[in-house]
Amino acid sequence: MNNEEVSHEQSLVVHDLGHAAHVHHHKQSFITKYIFSQDHKIISRQFLITGIIWALIGGLFSVIFRLQLGYPDSTFPFLQDLLGHWAPGGKLDPEFYYALVTMHGTILVFFVLTAGLSGTFANFLIPLQVGARDMASPFLNMLSYWFFFSASIVMFCSLFLQTGPASGGWTIYPPLSALGDAMSGSKTGMDMWLASMGLFIISQLLAGLNYITTILNMRTKGMSMTRLPLTIWSLFFTAVLGVLSFPVLLSAVVLLLFDRHLGTSFFLSDIVIGGKILPNEGGSPILFQHLFWFLGHPEVYIIALPAMGITSEVISVNSRKPIFGYMAMVGSFFAIAALSFMVWAHHMFVTGLNPFLGSFFVLLTLLIAVPSAIKVFNWLTTLWKGSIRFTPGMLFAIGFVSLFISGGLTGIWLGNSSLDIHLHDTYFVVAHFHLVMGVASMFGMFAGVYHWFPKMFGRYMNNTLSYIHFWITIAGAYCIFWPMHYEGLAGMPRRYYDFSNWESFKMFGGLNEFISVVALIVFATQLLFIFNFFYSIFKGRKVTTPNPWGATTLEWTTPIRPGHGNWISEIPEVYRWPYDYGKDGRDFIPQTEPVGENENRH
Amino acid sequence: MIAVMKEQKNKIHPHKFTLWVALASIVMMFTGFTSAYIVKRNMANWISFQLPKIFWYSTAVIIISSITIILSRNCFRRREMKQYRLWLASTLVLGVIFVCLQYIGFTQLWHSGITLTKNVSFSFLYIIVGLHAVHVLGGVIALLVVLIKAYNVKRKNYNIVPVDLMNTYWHFVDLLWIYLLLFLVMIR
Numbered sequence: 001m002n003n004e005e006v007s008h009e010q011s012l013v014v015h016d017l018g019h020a021a022h023v024h025h026h027k028q029s030f031i032t033k034y035i036f037s038q039d040h041k042i043i044s045r046q047f048l049i050t051g052i053i054w055a056l057i058g059g060l061f062s063v064i065f066r067l068q069l070g071y072p073d074s075t076f077p078f079l080q081d082l083l084g085h086w087a088p089g090g091k092l093d094p095e096f097y098y099a100l101v102t103m104h105g106t107i108l109v110f111f112v113l114t115a116g117l118s119g120t121f122a123n124f125l126i127p128l129q130v131g132a133r134d135m136a137s138p139f140l141n142m143l144s145y146w147f148f149f150s151a152s153i154v155m156f157c158s159l160f161l162q163t164g165p166a167s168g169g170w171t172i173y174p175p176l177s178a179l180g181d182a183m184s185g186s187k188t189g190m191d192m193w194l195a196s197m198g199l200f201i202i203s204q205l206l207a208g209l210n211y212i213t214t215i216l217n218m219r220t221k222g223m224s225m226t227r228l229p230l231t232i233w234s235l236f237f238t239a240v241l242g243v244l245s246f247p248v249l250l251s252a253v254v255l256l257l258f259d260r261h262l263g264t265s266f267f268l269s270d271i272v273i274g275g276k277i278l279p280n281e282g283g284s285p286i287l288f289q290h291l292f293w294f295l296g297h298p299e300v301y302i303i304a305l306p307a308m309g310i311t312s313e314v315i316s317v318n319s320r321k322p323i324f325g326y327m328a329m330v331g332s333f334f335a336i337a338a339l340s341f342m343v344w345a346h347h348m349f350v351t352g353l354n355p356f357l358g359s360f361f362v363l364l365t366l367l368i369a370v371p372s373a374i375k376v377f378n379w380l381t382t383l384w385k386g387s388i389r390f391t392p393g394m395l396f397a398i399g400f401v402s403l404f405i406s407g408g409l410t411g412i413w414l415g416n417s418s419l420d421i422h423l424h425d426t427y428f429v430v431a432h433f434h435l436v437m438g439v440a441s442m443f444g445m446f447a448g449v450y451h452w453f454p455k456m457f458g459r460y461m462n463n464t465l466s467y468i469h470f471w472i473t474i475a476g477a478y479c480i481f482w483p484m485h486y487e488g489l490a491g492m493p494r495r496y497y498d499f500s501n502w503e504s505f506k507m508f509g510g511l512n513e514f515i516s517v518v519a520l521i522v523f524a525t526q527l528l529f530i531f532n533f534f535y536s537i538f539k540g541r542k543v544t545t546p547n548p549w550g551a552t553t554l555e556w557t558t559p560i561r562p563g564h565g566n567w568i569s570e571i572p573e574v575y576r577w578p579y580d581y582g583k584d585g586r587d588f589i590p591q592t593e594p595v596g597e598n599e600n601r602h
Numbered sequence: 603m604i605a606v607m608k609e610q611k612n613k614i615h616p617h618k619f620t621l622w623v624a625l626a627s628i629v630m631m632f633t634g635f636t637s638a639y640i641v642k643r644n645m646a647n648w649i650s651f652q653l654p655k656i657f658w659y660s661t662a663v664i665i666i667s668s669i670t671i672i673l674s675r676n677c678f679r680r681r682e683m684k685q686y687r688l689w690l691a692s693t694l695v696l697g698v699i700f701v702c703l704q705y706i707g708f709t710q711l712w713h714s715g716i717t718l719t720k721n722v723s724f725s726f727l728y729i730i731v732g733l734h735a736v737h738v739l740g741g742v743i744a745l746l747v748v749l750i751k752a753y754n755v756k757r758k759n760y761n762i763v764p765v766d767l768m769n770t771y772w773h774f775v776d777l778l779w780i781y782l783l784l785f786l787v788m789i790r
Contacts, residue, residue: 136616213620247631264725282647
């Protein structure tokens with residue numbers, strides 16, 4: 001029986017039992033349906049579109065500061081029109097350069113790759129793939145989006161402050177962030193950063209609670225934990241990481257606010273600012289770094305794990321092969337999640353950390369290479385001899401694997417405390433984390449958007465534009481970040497405004513220009529994606545079959561445009577794992593099909 | 603949704619589970635504070651302090667409030683709604699008394715020269731105890747909501763889940779306080 005027959009049969013069942021009432025009968029106004037919606041699918045779209053808007057802003061910032069880095073001697077009069085007093089005469093103000101770098105990091109790490117990525121796909125996929133009508137608490141879910149939205153508003157407003165937004169780096173290390181007199185970006189901009197982050201943390205906690213509870217408690221009949229698609233496993237571990245690590249950032253934020261406004265000295269000691277000796281005594285900025293990175297490192301995996309889950313699913317579906325080593329995949333998710341809590345000090349090797357202590361962190365850091373390598377191996381063996389369909393989603397998933405390998409290998413370099421003495425705070429680090437978590441996770445997100453777009457909006461995205469988007473983006477990503485490794489090895493420090501004062505970095509002038517040009521092109525290509533995305537929502541080719549990719553998982557057993565409640569009749573029961581592709585001479589067997597008598601167990 | 607929940611009778615109720623995960627995340631926040639406290643304590647310039655006696659009285663109050671909320675739940679299960687409201691109200695009052703006692707304790711500390719900004723150890727004391735009090739206040743507000751609902755004559759509700767949630771949270775802030783008190787007494 002193919003899926004269309006299944007859905008027909010289900011709609012017949014509905015008429016027989018007549019209990020689809022709670023799905024269709026309440027008519028909703030525009031506001032309850034699209035704005036204050038409690039439907040997980042709408043909330044996921046809200047997260048996605050907010051994330052896209054933030055990605056546009058964050059990406060634009062990187063283009064502006066790349067102009068400065070690529071052409072340190074030129075002036076761009078249009079910058080003055082755009083930024084006003086932050087670019088007098090078309091030359092970027094150094095203070096604002098730092099603001100741009102800080103906001104680029106903050107926006108991309110938190111608002112795009114945390115809220116935009118796991119917010120979108122956890123909301124969309126968890127109920128659909130575990131077989132639930134909605135999240136455990138749709139209300140908390142709605143609240144989580146609106147906390148994120150208000151965090152966004154606060155952060156967005158801070159961009160327009162007279163003194164500029166926060167500019168002490170996305171890691172907001174004190175004392176720079178704790179003292180308003182330290183720089184103009186440490187004044188109101190920093191307070192708004194902290195307020196926004198407080199709201200954001202609440203949003204992530206509410207979201208995480210819901211994800212965990214839904215996955216553990218709301219699975220449909222027969223959906224045991226080992227029958228969950230790997231996307232759900234990855235989102236589960238992501239949520240666990242978020243729930244356990246964001247509160248620690250909250251405590252750091254609280255302590256920092258006390259230091260800023262109530263005169264305590266948690267992070268401040270013996271500081272002279274503008275010739276004035278401050279009364280603060282006994283604090284330690286290193287303490288902040290410990291608290292920050294205790295969140296900050298799991299945060300890296302909060303960003304990376306959903307992309308890994310999406311990649312696993314998309315690669316398996318489009319290779320028409322079961323995922324290789326399902327349990328190894330789950331185990332490595334667990335290992336990565338557990339290890340991610342024990343490696344935070346590798347961000348602090350050169351802060352005066354006890355070298356003996358450092359050696360433990362080196363060991364634990366390098367251990368993460370093991371589960372990561374298991375995952376890469378499994379993705380490659382899933383691709384191996386598959387009947388690969390190069391859909392746009394699949395290309396981005398393969399692109400993720402490529403970037404994850406390239407960026408991951410340099411992680412082994414940086415994880416060594418001795419090598420880190422040379423490499424810390426250079427462009428080598430910038431290249432490493434942009435490849436392995438920045439661009440790679442963006443690729444995971446693109447893969448997810450292209451793959452589930454038919455389910456989200458009932459239409460396809462344009463393929464030609466998607467292919468152009470993919471090829472320029474992957475080539476551009478390597479052209480931007482590959483040269484940065486060389487710059488970093490030569491000792492070029494990150495976060496600097498202008499390198500032309502150093503004789504030794506003059507040789508990189510041309511290279512920096514090249515990187516900036518490519519960055520501009522890649523940014524323009526993303527506009528193509530955004531156009532494709534919004535155009536296809538309204539005008540894309542319509543989806544006519546409920547299961548366009550021939551996938552086994554539950555979300556494709558719903559109607560093409562599922563309403564609130566997802567399934568018209570009863571929630572389907574699950575009889576098998578989600579990766580029965582190319583089994584017993586059949587292309588795929590949906591999870592809802594009972595295991596036949598003569599069928600091999602997987 | 604209801605159908606799904608019925609199917610999963612032997613599983614823990616999703617809202618209860620959500621609360622447990624939320625408690626785990628609150629624990630993590632206090633772990634952040636207390637481990638920062640330990641790290642800081644091993645550095646120079648740490649002045650140890652004596653907790654005011656009144657904190658012991660507040661401890662007694664919050665323990666008693668935990669007992670009264672258990673009693674209220676027992677009455678609820680026996681459908682003795684009058685008793686239930688009475689015990690719930692007394693829990694609420696005890697909660698408010700607890701917060702007031704903490705406040706008096708802070709004023710005593712302040713007057714004995716242990717002010718917020720004088721030393722990092724004092725700052726930590728204020729923040730840790732203060733944030734716990736904020737969590738108790740949150741519980742008091744929740745209690746108020748449950749109590750108002752219990753007095754609603756128009757709509758009788760015999761659903762045990764909100765009562766259980768309230769119980770769990772209240773015992774949690776109680777245990778959290780006992781832990782913090784022991785922590786602050788033993789590690790100064």
